[in-house]
Amino acid sequence: MTMIKGDRRNASFMTNLVAVISATAALAFVFVGISGSALGQASKHSSGSQKSEIIERVRKYPDTSIGFENYEGVPLSIQEANVKEIGNVEYNQLTGLTTDLPKYVSFPNVTLTNNTDQRIIGLTLAVGNRQTKRIHGVKLSNIIIEPHGTISVKTSDFVRPERTVHITKAGKVTDRLEPDLDSEKMWFQGSASDVVIVVGMVDYENGTRWIIDSSKDPW
Numbered sequence: 001m002t003m004i005k006g007d008r009r010n011a012s013f014m015t016n017l018v019a020v021i022s023a024t025a026a027l028a029f030v031f032v033g034i035s036g037s038a039l040g041q042a043s044k045h046s047s048g049s050q051k052s053e054i055i056e057r058v059r060k061y062p063d064t065s066i067g068f069e070n071y072e073g074v075p076l077s078i079q080e081a082n083v084k085e086i087g088n089v090e091y092n093q094l095t096g097l098t099t100d101l102p103k104y105v106s107f108p109n110v111t112l113t114n115n116t117d118q119r120i121i122g123l124t125l126a127v128g129n130r131q132t133k134r135i136h137g138v139k140l141s142n143i144i145i146e147p148h149g150t151i152s153v154k155t156s157d158f159v160r161p162e163r164t165v166h167i168t169k170a171g172k173v174t175d176r177l178e179p180d181l182d183s184e185k186m187w188f189q190g191s192a193s194d195v196v197i198v199v200g201m202v203d204y205e206n207g208t209r210w211i212i213d214s215s216k217d218p219w
Helices: 013-023 048-059 088-095
Strands: 002-006 067-069 076-083 085-087 103-106 109-114 120-129 135-145 150-153 162-168 171-177 187-189 195-204 209-211
Touching (some): 048 088, 067 076, 076 195, 088 103, 109 120, 135 150, 135 195
Parallel strands (some): 067 195
Antiparallel strands (some): 002 135, 085 103, 103 187
C-alpha cells in the first residue's frame, strides 16, 4: 500500500497524479496535514476507559455519504463512499490535539465494481476537499478484483499502519497496527459535503494500466 498524499495545489492535481503514478508507484506527494491555526497544543489524553468510550461513541455515528465521480470509461465504478463526520471537540477528545477547524471526516469506506472483463490487481483512489484543495490518496496493490466483481476499501486502508516496538525477554518485537479513530491520521480536514473521491488509476493482471484523463478534476 502506497500513500499518495497531496498538499494544496499550485497546478492541476490530476496532472500531477498522472505524472507521479506513471513514473513510479513508490513516489508520493508530500502531505501537509493540519497547518497554520489548525494545529494546536496536545491536550491531556483521556484515560483508557474514557478514550474507549469516545471511540465507541464516534464509531456508532451514522455514516454520511460523500461525493464521487465515475467518469466515462472508468474500469472501476464507485458504488458508495461513506465517512464519519465530527467536530473539533470530538477531534480533541479522540486525538488530544486542539484545533479551531470546525469539521473533520474520517477517510471513507468505499465500495467499487469492476466494469470490465479483465481481472484487476491494483488501484489508486484519491480523496480531495473542494474548499481547501488538499488531496489524499492511496495505491492498493496485490489485490484481486474479478471481472464484474466488487471490492470494499475501508477507512484504515488510507492510512499507513503505525509501528510499535516491544522489548521482550526474547528480544525486540515490532508490530504494525492499524490506527484507530483516536489517531489524527484517520481524519481529513473538512465536512462531508466538501469531500469528493475518484478512481485515479487501475492496473490489470495482463500488465496494462488505465489512468484517469488529466483534464478531469472534481476539485
